[in-house]
Amino acid sequence: MMAVELGYYGLFVALLASAWATIASMLATVSRERGLQSSAERSLVVSFAFIVVAAVCVEVGFLSNNFRLDYVFHYSSVSQAIPYKIGALWGGQSGSLLLWVMILGAMSTVVLWTNRSKNRALMPVVTAVLGGVVTFFLVLVNFVESPFTLGPPRSDGVGLNPQLKNYWMMIHPPCLYLGYVGFTVPFAFALSALANRRTGDVWFRTTRRWTLFSWFFLGTGILMGSYWAYIELGWGGYWAWDPVENASLMPWLTATAFLHSVMIQEKKGMLKVWNVLLVILTFSLSIFGTFLTRSGIISSVHAFATSNIGPAFGVFLGIVFFGSLVLVILRLPDLKTEARLESLVSREASFVFNNLVLVGIAGTVLFLTTFPMLSEMATGRKVTMGPPIFNLVNIPWALFLLFLMGVGPLIAWRKASASSLRRNFVVPCATGAWVLLAVLLVAPKAYLVGLVDLFRSIASLDVAAAFDGLKIFYPALTFALGAFVLGTVALEFHRGSRARRAQLKESAPVALGRLVWRNKRRYGGYTVHVGIVLIFIGIAGSAAYQKETVQELSPGGVLEVDGYQMRYDGYRLEAVDDHVGAVTLVSLYQDGRRVAALEAEQRFHPNMMFPELRDAFLHAKALHGGDPRVYQDAVARLYPLIRHIEQGAGREVKTPSTEVAIHATMSPLAPTRFGEDFYVIPLWVDPATGSANFRVFVNPMVNFIWIGAFVAFLGAHLAVLPDARERKRLAVTMALEERAVA
Amino acid sequence: MRSRAGSLVLAILALGTWAHGDIDDAFRREHEYATRTILCDCGCSPQSVHACACGRAADMRAEMATAIRGGKTGAEVVDGYVARHGEKIRICPTASGFNLLAWLGPGVALLAGAVGSVVVLRRWKDASLAREAATPSSPPAADDPYVARIQEHLREYE
Numbered sequence: 001m002m003a004v005e006l007g008y009y010g011l012f013v014a015l016l017a018s019a020w021a022t023i024a025s026m027l028a029t030v031s032r033e034r035g036l037q038s039s040a041e042r043s044l045v046v047s048f049a050f051i052v053v054a055a056v057c058v059e060v061g062f063l064s065n066n067f068r069l070d071y072v073f074h075y076s077s078v079s080q081a082i083p084y085k086i087g088a089l090w091g092g093q094s095g096s097l098l099l100w101v102m103i104l105g106a107m108s109t110v111v112l113w114t115n116r117s118k119n120r121a122l123m124p125v126v127t128a129v130l131g132g133v134v135t136f137f138l139v140l141v142n143f144v145e146s147p148f149t150l151g152p153p154r155s156d157g158v159g160l161n162p163q164l165k166n167y168w169m170m171i172h173p174p175c176l177y178l179g180y181v182g183f184t185v186p187f188a189f190a191l192s193a194l195a196n197r198r199t200g201d202v203w204f205r206t207t208r209r210w211t212l213f214s215w216f217f218l219g220t221g222i223l224m225g226s227y228w229a230y231i232e233l234g235w236g237g238y239w240a241w242d243p244v245e246n247a248s249l250m251p252w253l254t255a256t257a258f259l260h261s262v263m264i265q266e267k268k269g270m271l272k273v274w275n276v277l278l279v280i281l282t283f284s285l286s287i288f289g290t291f292l293t294r295s296g297i298i299s300s301v302h303a304f305a306t307s308n309i310g311p312a313f314g315v316f317l318g319i320v321f322f323g324s325l326v327l328v329i330l331r332l333p334d335l336k337t338e339a340r341l342e343s344l345v346s347r348e349a350s351f352v353f354n355n356l357v358l359v360g361i362a363g364t365v366l367f368l369t370t371f372p373m374l375s376e377m378a379t380g381r382k383v384t385m386g387p388p389i390f391n392l393v394n395i396p397w398a399l400f401l402l403f404l405m406g407v408g409p410l411i412a413w414r415k416a417s418a419s420s421l422r423r424n425f426v427v428p429c430a431t432g433a434w435v436l437l438a439v440l441l442v443a444p445k446a447y448l449v450g451l452v453d454l455f456r457s458i459a460s461l462d463v464a465a466a467f468d469g470l471k472i473f474y475p476a477l478t479f480a481l482g483a484f485v486l487g488t489v490a491l492e493f494h495r496g497s498r499a500r501r502a503q504l505k506e507s508a509p510v511a512l513g514r515l516v517w518r519n520k521r522r523y524g525g526y527t528v529h530v531g532i533v534l535i536f537i538g539i540a541g542s543a544a545y546q547k548e549t550v551q552e553l554s555p556g557g558v559l560e561v562d563g564y565q566m567r568y569d570g571y572r573l574e575a576v577d578d579h580v581g582a583v584t585l586v587s588l589y590q591d592g593r594r595v596a597a598l599e600a601e602q603r604f605h606p607n608m609m610f611p612e613l614r615d616a617f618l619h620a621k622a623l624h625g626g627d628p629r630v631y632q633d634a635v636a637r638l639y640p641l642i643r644h645i646e647q648g649a650g651r652e653v654k655t656p657s658t659e660v661a662i663h664a665t666m667s668p669l670a671p672t673r674f675g676e677d678f679y680v681i682p683l684w685v686d687p688a689t690g691s692a693n694f695r696v697f698v699n700p701m702v703n704f705i706w707i708g709a710f711v712a713f714l715g716a717h718l719a720v721l722p723d724a725r726e727r728k729r730l731a732v733t734m735a736l737e738e739r740a741v742a
Numbered sequence: 743m744r745s746r747a748g749s750l751v752l753a754i755l756a757l758g759t760w761a762h763g764d765i766d767d768a769f770r771r772e773h774e775y776a777t778r779t780i781l782c783d784c785g786c787s788p789q790s791v792h793a794c795a796c797g798r799a800a801d802m803r804a805e806m807a808t809a810i811r812g813g814k815t816g817a818e819v820v821d822g823y824v825a826r827h828g829e830k831i832r833i834c835p836t837a838s839g840f841n842l843l844a845w846l847g848p849g850v851a852l853l854a855g856a857v858g859s860v861v862v863l864r865r866w867k868d869a870s871l872a873r874e875a876a877t878p879s880s881p882p883a884a885d886d887p888y889v890a891r892i893q894e895h896l897r898e899y900e
Binding site: 342357372374383389462464467 | 778781788789790793794795796797800828829830831832833834835836837839840841842843844845846847848849851852855856859860862863864866867870871
């Protein structure tokens with residue numbers, strides 16, 4: 001119990017310290033008093049230290065099974081494995097908020113440390129903003145959603161939601177939070193630049209790495225979440241346009257727009273207002289994401305972590321967004337720049353369109369996510385916004401974005417001449433055109449029929465059918481545009497290394513290596529583009545060509561789907577960890593050759609609050625390792641017991657989950673199936689006979705998504721590596737700004 | 743004669759198989775339409791009955807299959823669900839009335855944004871050209887102390 005008190009009071013001390021940090025830095029902004037600013041900075045670090053103490057105390061509660069803590073009771077149990085006890089910190093509301101504020105405290109400390117002898121004019125407002133956000137979250141975890149709320153003594157807990165007991169789910173939320181929280185830093189610097197009338201290049205050059213870091217972690221978190229959904233939820237897909245998924249995608253899109261548009265400010269001094277707005281929008285959307293996740297205003301698969309903090313988040317979001325907008329409006333004269341645009345056919349113009357589409361898609365996602373509320377307000381009717389409408393409305397714009405991704409790198413700054421366009425685009429365009437032709441020729445009749453249907457839908461003003469009619473063309477267009485982008489990137493690498501070979505007489509690998517190493521940001525960016533293209537290809541292929549079948553089989557039965565034969569060999573029952581499972585054993589054949597042995601499982605997590613069920617489960621579990629027949633019988637008896645208790649209780653006393661079995665074809669020797677997954681789940685298993693209803697998907701190209709993620713991961717790392725030239729440029733910019741202010 | 747009778751039997755069998763296949767196809771089409779249009783009401787993420795992996799979706803799929811085997815079309819099954827549960831049971835709203843805003847609004851807004859961007863870019867271009875025409879042909883660095891300072895500093899380290 002000492003840890004509980006320590007954590008409880010630790011959080012309160014952290015709140016006092018961060019509140020003082022905010023007040024002192026605000027006073028320092030006005031008075032320019034160095035002592036006050038030092039005090040503010042030290043207080044923010046102290047606040048972080050006490051937040052860490054509180055988080056450690058919650059973890060101690062989990063590890064010591066202190067079920068008097070309500071939070072531990074709801075998200076842990078005696079039988080929960082230790083990694084999931086540790087990860088349960090972010091399994092619920094207050095722990096997630098605590099993790100958020102701990103990450104923000106850590107980032108604030110790093111910001112204060114790295115800027116201890118630079119950017120001193122900006123730091124008071126930066127400290128005030130960081131302190132203000134930390135204080136807001138600490139108010140929530142102290143007074144609204146405390147992880148230290150005590151209840152009566154309990155011998156066991158409810159346990160973590162079974163679907164969250166997954167490796168990827170353990171690292172996906174912290175990764176997302178690193179992304180969300182990281183955007184606070186560029187936001188704080190942007191506000192400070194506005195408040196201090198230092199709207200030059202320093203704020204965004206200083207925070208470039210922070211922005212990339214946050215963008216990278218948010219993107220990685222999104223992909224990890226997708227992978228978790230793919231292997232855990234058992235519906236064969238990876239993205240459901242759930243409101244909370246959308247909430248993470250929106251700031252990532254606006255941050256991507258910022259990473260591109262900031263290059264125009266660097267090169268041409270343009271788009272200052274736009275860049276500041278993008279940073280504000282990205283941070284606001286990060287808060288909005290948390291608001292959506294936690295408020296429960298829109299139903300979501302993430303409803304396991306909803307609570308009553310919605311109004312507080314709503315007010316905070318309003319203050320952040322509208323307060324920042326007021327500041328931008330007040331500083332508009334400082335943000336005015338001379339527009340220097342020589343041609344609409346230039347990289348500057350292509351970046352403007354790229355920004356338009358990225359922000360447009362983010363806006364579309366926001367609009368469609370909140371449309372059920374709008375509809376209810378306007379018409380009184382509730383509607384559901386499921387995946388089809390998100391896909392149909394967004395895909396055309398995503399394809400346009402893919403096209404711009406190819407155009408951007410090859411089009412010249414200032415003005416692209418006709419000859420340079422020819423020189424740069426002939427090869428990539430030809431590559432794209434050949435791919436388009438090849439895909440269309442695979443099934444020309446289907447495309448012709450699709451075209452006729454599309455025109456028919458347009459003529460009859462059937463909007464939904466017209467959108468639906470476009471679907472048939474999306475994979476072909478995606479592959480063609482993907483080839484076009486890959487062509488442009490390959491050309492960039494080829495030309496750069498060829499120039500080095502010619503001028504410096506370097507060998508091809510050395511020239512390529514040095515080219516990339518000396519232009520890490522640029523070639524890192526191109527590598528990210530390659531990764532994104534692969535992700536697009538994976539999405540298009542798996543969505544368009546997915547095959548699915550559902551079939552009931554008895555042990556020994558065989559099902560066939562898309563050239564695969566799956567034989568159901570048998571099953572075993574088990575009671576392990578915190579669940580009862582029916583593990584189905586299947587063999588996979590292709591052309592009569594056995595290619596894999598897979599195990600897919602259907603699980604029930606019994607509610608341990610029912611003593612009879614808990615005792616029977618623990619009894620069965622204890623028999624594991626003994627006589628197999630006795631053990632199997634004991635587990636089989638759990639099934640009728642669960643039904644019996646459910647009939648008596650009038651509700652479910654188990655939580656079902658599935659463990660998917662996947663066989664991926666990654667051999668280049670099977671090029672037509674490269675990147676394909678054979679994906680199988682048992683929808684139900686009869687524990688007495690072993691009869692099972694299998695749902696099987698063949699997902700072509702789906703692994704391109706994860707390969708693309710890895711390539712993008714490498715590219716982002718390359719772009720964020722320290723660069724001596726960047727450092728010098730930042731030093732010069734800072735000196736210039738100091739002189740300009742003086 | 744025997745061969746004729748055999749041919750007839752074969753033809754009938756083929757017709758039966760074809761007809762049976764046709765019925766299967768029709769059933770599959772109607773069932774798929776209904777399961778892909780209706781939302782699984784299990785309460786988790788917005789998934790169609792077709793896509794959702796939960797037990798509730800399996801029950802709903804079976805319910806729809808029974809209704810279609812009983813002679814209903816997919817559209818009638820959907821209408822029945824909408825009548826019982828309201829519009830929100832559809833996986834996405836119909837493209838009519840206020841809902842058209844959701845279907846067409848984003849595209850129209852983006853097109854308007856694209857047109858707006860072209861207009862703004864043209865203005866910027868015209869303003870740049872006008873400025874260039876107004877300034878003498880000396881190098882810009884000489885006229886612009888800010889640019890001159892930047893160039894000076896960049897020369898220092900490059």
